[in-house]
Amino acid sequence: MWSRKSKACASCGRSDIDHVGHELCKTCYTKWYVSKPANRSRMTRTRKRYYSRHAAEYRERRQEWREQRHFNGLRDPVLDRDGHRCTKCGSTEKLVVHHLDGTGRASVSRANSMNDLTTLCRRCHVKVHRLLDGRWAWGYDKCIGCGRTDRRHNARGMCYECYRKWNRERMR
Numbered sequence: 001m002w003s004r005k006s007k008a009c010a011s012c013g014r015s016d017i018d019h020v021g022h023e024l025c026k027t028c029y030t031k032w033y034v035s036k037p038a039n040r041s042r043m044t045r046t047r048k049r050y051y052s053r054h055a056a057e058y059r060e061r062r063q064e065w066r067e068q069r070h071f072n073g074l075r076d077p078v079l080d081r082d083g084h085r086c087t088k089c090g091s092t093e094k095l096v097v098h099h100l101d102g103t104g105r106a107s108v109s110r111a112n113s114m115n116d117l118t119t120l121c122r123r124c125h126v127k128v129h130r131l132l133d134g135r136w137a138w139g140y141d142k143c144i145g146c147g148r149t150d151r152r153h154n155a156r157g158m159c160y161e162c163y164r165k166w167n168r169e170r171m172r
Contacts, residue, residue, distance in 0.1 A: 075117075146161070
């Protein structure tokens with residue numbers, strides 16, 4: 001419902017959207033509110049406070065979801081079976097679970113059985129993938145953002161710089 005002073009948004013002229021304040025619709029009011037530096041810093045503080053309160057809970061839920069999605073809940077049993085050590089070099093730091101047949105994250109159908117999963121450290125994991133296909137991401141010969149071939153690229157087919165830009169835009 002619009003105020004008595006105006007029948008439409010003072011900025012865009014629309015009358016089909018609810019009135020919020022300052023004779024602006026919800027969309028225009030949000031743009032106006034965010035454009036003020038004091039409001040932006042207030043929003044940032046509020047967001048940080050929220051995430052710091054819920055960070056542990058969010059991290060746990062995200063980790064459970066990821067483990068179920070990529071390994072059918074077998075990540076911890078595989079780590080236990082391998083003694084929380086890399087099966088190649090014996091390292092105990094930065095461990096990942098690797099699909100032996102190559103049906104990992106990039107694959108539509110993953111073979112998630114105890115016999116198909118093994119524990120590797122990050123260093124050995126990168127070495128294994130470089131030996132398998134000569135590059136890190138399957139199906140990409142160059143960065144899909146900038147076209148560079150001199151840098152390693154991730155599973156989305158982007159180099160580090162393009163991925164950072166893409167992720168920054170996505171989080172806005």
